[in-house]
Each structure stands twice: as C-alpha cells, then as structure tokens.
Amino acid sequence: MSDHPGEGSSSKRQRTISEQLQESMVAASPPKFISIGDIMNAAKGVTNMVLAHEIALDEDFRLEKQPESKLHKTVKSTVQQAFWDVLKEDLSGEIKIYDKALVLLQEIKENLLGLLMPHQTPTRQQIEEVLDMELIEQQADKGTLDFLHYGKFILGIMTKLCAPIRDEKMQELAAEENVIKLYRGILDALQLMHMDFANFTIQAFRPEIQRQSIEYEKQKFKDFLATQEDGLQYTREWLLRNIKPDTYPEGASQRTINNMTLVSAYLELLEWKDENVFPETLLMDQHRFLALRELSEKIELVAAVILVVSASVQTASVSSTDFRKTLKQHTFDIVGNDYTMRNLENNLKILAAKIKSDVQEEIKKSNLPDVSPTAEDLLVRGIEDLFRKENRIRVLIRMRIREFLTTVLSSSTASPVKMPPGLNLVQEELTELTGRFNRLVSYNKSVFGDYYSEIIEKACNATKSN
Numbered sequence: 435m436s437d438h439p440g441e442g443s444s445s446k447r448q449r450t451i452s453e454q455l456q457e458s459m460v461a462a463s464p465p466k467f468i469s470i471g472d473i474m475n476a477a478k479g480v481t482n483m484v485l486a487h488e489i490a491l492d493e494d495f496r497l498e499k500q501p502e503s504k505l506h507k508t509v510k511s512t513v514q515q516a517f518w519d520v521l522k523e524d525l526s527g528e529i530k531i532y533d534k535a536l537v538l539l540q541e542i543k544e545n546l547l548g549l550l551m552p553h554q555t556p557t558r559q560q561i562e563e564v565l566d567m568e569l570i571e572q573q574a575d576k577g578t579l580d581f582l583h584y585g586k587f588i589l590g591i592m593t594k595l596c597a598p599i600r601d602e603k604m605q606e607l608a609a610e611e612n613v614i615k616l617y618r619g620i621l622d623a624l625q626l627m628h629m630d631f632a633n634f635t636i637q638a639f640r641p642e643i644q645r646q647s648i649e650y651e652k653q654k655f656k657d658f659l660a661t662q663e664d665g666l667q668y669t670r671e672w673l674l675r676n677i678k679p680d681t682y683p684e685g686a687s688q689r690t691i692n693n694m695t696l697v698s699a700y701l702e703l704l705e706w707k708d709e710n711v712f713p714e715t716l717l718m719d720q721h722r723f724l725a726l727r728e729l730s731e732k733i734e735l736v737a738a739v740i741l742v743v744s745a746s747v748q749t750a751s752v753s754s755t756d757f758r759k760t761l762k763q764h765t766f767d768i769v770g771n772d773y774t775m776r777n778l779e780n781n782l783k784i785l786a787a788k789i790k791s792d793v794q795e796e797i798k799k800s801n802l803p804d805v806s807p808t809a810e811d812l813l814v815r816g817i818e819d820l821f822r823k824e825n826r827i828r829v830l831i832r833m834r835i836r837e838f839l840t841t842v843l844s845s846s847t848a849s850p851v852k853m854p855p856g857l858n859l860v861q862e863e864l865t866e867l868t869g870r871f872n873r874l875v876s877y878n879k880s881v882f883g884d885y886y887s888e889i890i891e892k893a894c895n896a897t898k899s900n
Contacts, residue, residue, distance in 0.1 A: 487647055489636055489640060489647075490640070490644035490648075490877065491719070491874060491877055493640075517534075520534065521535060521538070521617075525581065525613065525614075530579075532581075535581055536567070536570065538617065539565065539567070539570060540567055542588055542617075542620065542621070542624070543561060543565040543567070545624050545628070546565075546588065546591055546592070546595075547561060549595055549624075549631055550595075557591065557595075561591060564584075564587055565588075570584070582611070582613045582616065585613060585616045585617055585620060586608075586616075589607055589608060589616070589620060592623060593608070595631075596627050596630070597627070597634075599630070600623060600626060600627065600630070603619075603623055603626075606619070607620065644877075648877070651881045652881055655715070655882070665714055666714060666715070666885060666889065668711045668714055669713040669714050669715045669882075669885065669886075669889070670889050672702070672710075673695060673699055673886060673889050673893075674893055675702070676695050676698040676702060677695050678694075678695075679897070681698075688891055688894065691894060692886070692891070695890050697840055697843045697844055700843065700871075701836055703723045704723075704727050704730045705832075706723065706724065706727055715878065715885065715886075716878065719874060719878065722874055723874065726867060726870060729863070729866070730867055732769070732863070733835065733863050733864055734828055734831045734835060735765065735820060736766060736769075736770075736860055736863075737831045737857055737860050738820050738825070738828045739761060739789070739817055739820065740761055740856075740859060741827050742813065742816040742820070742827060743758075743761055743793065743813060743817075746810075746812045746813035747797075747809055749797065749802055752793055752796055752797070755859075757792075759859065760792060761789060761792065762859055762860070764785065764788055764792065765785060768781055768785045768788060769785055778821055779818075782817055782820055786813070789813070789817060793805060793810075830856075831856065831857070834856065834857060835854070835864065837854065838857075838864070838868070842868055842872055843872060
C-alpha cells in the first residue's frame with residue numbers, strides 16, 4: 435500500500451461515503467453540516483441579503499431543522515439504515531472491512547473541526563493528532579483499529595464543546611458500548627451541536643451582520659433603481675400622502691418636516707389599506723408591517739372592550755383588575771386567535787354573549803344586585819358595535835396608541851414614555867408592538883432614509899415655488 439492517501443488502495447478510502455454506497459447500491463451517508471467558519475464568512479460578506487435582513491431585524495432569529503415530508507423522511511431513514519447495516523456487517527465479520535468506517539471517521543473529524551472557533555488551537559491540535567487518518571489507516575491494515583476507542587475520544591471532545599442543553603445526551607452516549615449505536619448517536623448529536631453553534635455565532639455577530647446588511651441593501655437598491663424608469667413610484671405616493679403642512683410648527687426646519695412626515699407615513703402602515711400598493715422600499719418587510727397592523731388592531735379592540743364594560747356596568751367588582759384581566763383574556767381568546775375583518779363581526783357577537791355571562795357571574799359572586807336589562811343591552815350592543823373601525827371608542831383608543839407611538843418614534847433618547855390612559859391593562863402588548871415597530875422603522879430609515887428625505891424636500895420646495 436502507498437504511504438500517500440491519494441495513491442493506490444488508500445484512494446478509495448478518501449472518497450465520500452455517498453460515492454462508495456452508490457457503488458454498492460446503498461445510497462446513504464452521514465449528514466453534512468455548515469461550519470462555524472461558513473457562518474462567520476456569511477456574517478462578514480453578507481452573501482445572502484434576505485438571510486442577513488432576517489437576522490438583523492429578528493432578535494429571536496434561530497436556525498432550525500426544517501421539517502421533512504413523510505416520503506422524504508421515510509426514504510432518508512431507509513437509506514441511512516442501509517448504511518448502518520452495511521457498516522455493522524463490515525465490522526462484525528471475521529475479516530473486518532474498514533473502508534466505510536474510515537470515511538465515517540474522516541467526515542466526523544471534519545465536522546468536529548468545523549465546530550471550533552479560531553482561538554481553540556489546542557483542541558484543534560488534539561483532534562488532528564488523535565484522528566490522524568494516515569495512522570488510523572495503518573491500524574486498519576494491521577487489524578488493530580479500535581473503532582470504539584476513537585468513538586469515545588470523539589464523544590469526549592463533543593462533551594467539552596457542546597452547550598449545557600446537550601449534556602444529558604452526552605452522558606447517555608458515554609454509557610453506550612455498542613459501536614454502531616455510539617456512532618449513530620454521535621452524528622445525531624453533531625447535527626444538533628452545529629445548529630447550536632450556528633445560532634450562538636449569529637447572536638454574537640448580530641451587530642456586524644446588521645451593519646453589513648444595511649450597506650449591502652443600500653447598494654442593491656441603488657442597483658435596482660438603475661434598471662427602473664421609476665423605482666420609487668409607490669414610495670413617493672406613500673410619502674406625499676403624509677406631507678401635512680398644517681401640522682408642522684411655524685418656522686419648522688426641513689429636518690423637522692422630514693421627521694414628522696416620516697412618523698406619519700410609518701404610522702399609516704398600522705392602518706394600511708389593502709387596495710394601496712406597498713412602497714418599494716418596504717416590500718421586504720411587508721409581512722412584518724402587516725403583522726404589526728393586526729397586533730395594533732387587537733390591542734385597540736381589547737382596550738375598547740374593557741372601556742365598554744366599565745362604562746356599561748359601573749360596579750367595583752366589574753372594575754377590579756382581576757376581572758379586567760379576565761375580560762382581556764377572553765377577548766384575545768375569542769377575537770385575537772381568529773382575527774380577520776371577515777370574522778370579526780361574528781366573533782364580537784360571541785364575545786358579547788360571553789362577557790355578559792362573565793359579568794352576571796361576577797355580580798352574583800360579589801352578592802350585588804343584578805345588572806338591569808338596560809345596562810346589559812347597552813353592554814352587548816356596545817361590544818358588538820366595535821366591529822366598526824369608526825366606532826368612537828375604537829377611534830379614541832387608536833388615537834392614544836398613535837400618540838404614544840409618535841412620542842416614541844420622535845424621541846432621540848431612550849427615556850421612558852408614560853402609558854396612555856385606558857391602556858395600562860394592555861401595557862405588555864403595547865410595549866411589544868412599540869419595540870418591534872420602532873426597530874423596524876429605525877432599520878428601514880437607515881437603509882432608505884436618504885431617498886425619503888430627497889422626496890420630501892423636493893415636494894416641499896415645489897410647494898414653496900408655487
């Protein structure tokens with residue numbers, strides 16, 4: 435046998451498992467993984483704009499294993515089982531065949547190295563020294579290869595590298611003496627570890643990814659505009675609708691006008707009319723803005739329901755915090771979980787009946803006189819009428835939400851903002867809405883702010899000249 439891996443019979447041992455199994459009509463191989471280096475390079479180069487955009491905006495972004503179709507899962511399971519069956523047969527015969535075992539070790543070695551950060555030099559050296567494939571091949575040729583020993587070494591390295599959440603799995607594998615089960619478990623655990631490390635790296639590099647993503651999107655949009663006769667048509671229409679001179683302070687600077695116009699334009703997205711075409715500069719986040727529109731409407735409805743009940747049934751028990759929390763929960767359960775304008779009218783009728791029952795039960799529990807039929811009728815009709823967006827209570831709540839968001843978007847500091855009257859019970863949801871909305875707006879302005887300013891200033895100058 436040649437001493438060089440690329441020569442003679444040893445060349446077969448360097449081919450991928452897939453190639454070997456294709457030759458034997460068993461097409462299966464251990465899974466492939468993306469390395470930490472790949473993730474870091476992607477973070478620096480922003481090779482995928484959509485992925486970088488998602489990472490930059492979604493603080494909870496995580497790479498997850500994608501679900502497989504039943505057919506794909508069955509086929510994958512079948513061919514992988516065939517691989518392990520062949521490996522078991524190779525290692526259990528009187529004359530052991532190590533070809534597939536060697537390639538398996540090589541791929542596991544590469545995947546272990548792929549988990550290491552650049553500064554983990556000692557661990558890298560240890561892996562290279564122990565998993566010396568040339569030495570292992572010589573052991574295989576002499577029949578002295580201890581495949582289980584190398585599995586235990588690999589498991590020891592993995593135990594040092596894995597996240598605490600994987601400790602139980604590592605302990606389970608440490609007690610495994612069946613070599614096939616051990617290596618199957620190693621490959622399964624490696625797949626989870628690569629996902630863990632990738633998500634850790636994404637979090638660590640988020641600021642860099644965000645910065646690079648902004649610059650990358652700026653350039654890509656500039657390239658897009660160069661191919662269009664007017665690539666800002668709908669963006670311009672959106673901004674021009676929100677230039678409102680009557681609302682600007684006397685003698686306001688152009689910067690103030692720009693900022694006030696943008697705040698108004700962004701707030702329009704929370705009441706976006708579906709017949710309007712979404713601005714070009716917002717298309718990548720259209721689903722996010724529309725999701726926030728829905729969340730804003732749910733908050734508005736919950737707060738409006740609580741006000742209707744308080745106004746219709748003026749008793750201390752019904753006005754208690756605990757009972758108001760019950761109203762909030764029932765409103766979200768009935769209206770929020772199945773929220774569409776098409777279903778809203780019917781769901782509000784169901785909600786009105788439920789809250790009427792809740793009020794009766796609360797009154798009875800408190801040993802208070804029954805609510806008058808007139809008050810109950812006012813309660814039911816008040817809740818059912820919340821179907822109309824122009825309902826005066828909904829308009830009042832909407833205005834308070836908008837004023838709150840305007841204060842946050844207009845502020846140049848992170849100072850706390852007072853919760854509007856009547857919205858304390860939905861403070862958690864309103865805070866979530868505000869945080870998500872503000873983060874989205876800030877990112878969008880960072881990418882497209884220059885275009886927005888140019889459009890607004892041009893329109894203002896045209897007005898002055900007329």
